[in-house]
Ligand code: ADP
């Protein structure tokens with residue numbers, strides 16, 4: 186059976202859309218670990234799946250990586266606006282835009298989406314401004330689930346410094362504390378209009394994966 190024929194809605198002749206799942210959390214929270222586990226699990230379940238991340242691999246994403254590693258400088262408002270532009274490109278670009286893949290029936294897992302912008306940029310810029318800058322992405326594609334892996338800043342620092350050679354711009358404990366608080370504030374703001382799953386990220390990877398899978402199974406069967 187081809188990839189595409191396997192995702193037709195039974196009896197309707199219409200393609201069933203893929204799920205869009207956004208992983209969120211402060212640096213070192215365990216997003217990549219969980220994305221890998223879920224990707225494998227979905228593949229084993231026979232679902233077409235692809236994993237991606239922000240900043241994206243496109244031209245605006247590359248520029249953002251230069252900024253994040255300190256090789257290029259930019260005002261915090263410019264950085265926030267570049268992330269918003271990168272997100273739209275990640276959704277809409279003609280080569281591998283997420284929006285088209287979802288329409289084709291592929292489930293897309295992304296390491297970060299607009300809640301990352303709300304949390305990281307509202308350290309320097311009002312959150313309302315960041316929300317407004319990302320309004321078009323939210324209109325084009327809202328996640329079926331925002332999965333927030335919650336760890337405290339001290340645990341994040343311990344993990345980051347243990348495993349990485351260079352610290353990026355945001356990888357400092359007091360900043361991570363502010364970013365975590367901004368995430369919680371944003372989730373409160375959007376609690377009635379977004380699907381949000383908050384998980385204790387200090388549990389073992391296996392336990393976290395189980396919590397996520399239980400929720401995803403419900404979504405797959407809908
Ligand atoms: P992120 O993608 O959010 O930055 P990673 O998945 O890369 O996070 O995890 C950061 C580090 O923490 C890695 O060394 C990873 O092996 C470890 N890690 C991931 N999940 C857990 C967990 N639940 N408990 C302890 N360590 C973890």
Ligand code: TYD
Pocket residue numbers: 211212213216217239240253268296297298299301302303305306353355356
């Ligand atoms: P990266 O090392 O690629 O990912 P991670 O820490 O999630 O493993 O770093 C991405 C950095 O970009 C991270 O510090 C968060 C930051 N970021 C923003 O500031 N705004 C955004 O909108 C996004 C998506 C990320």
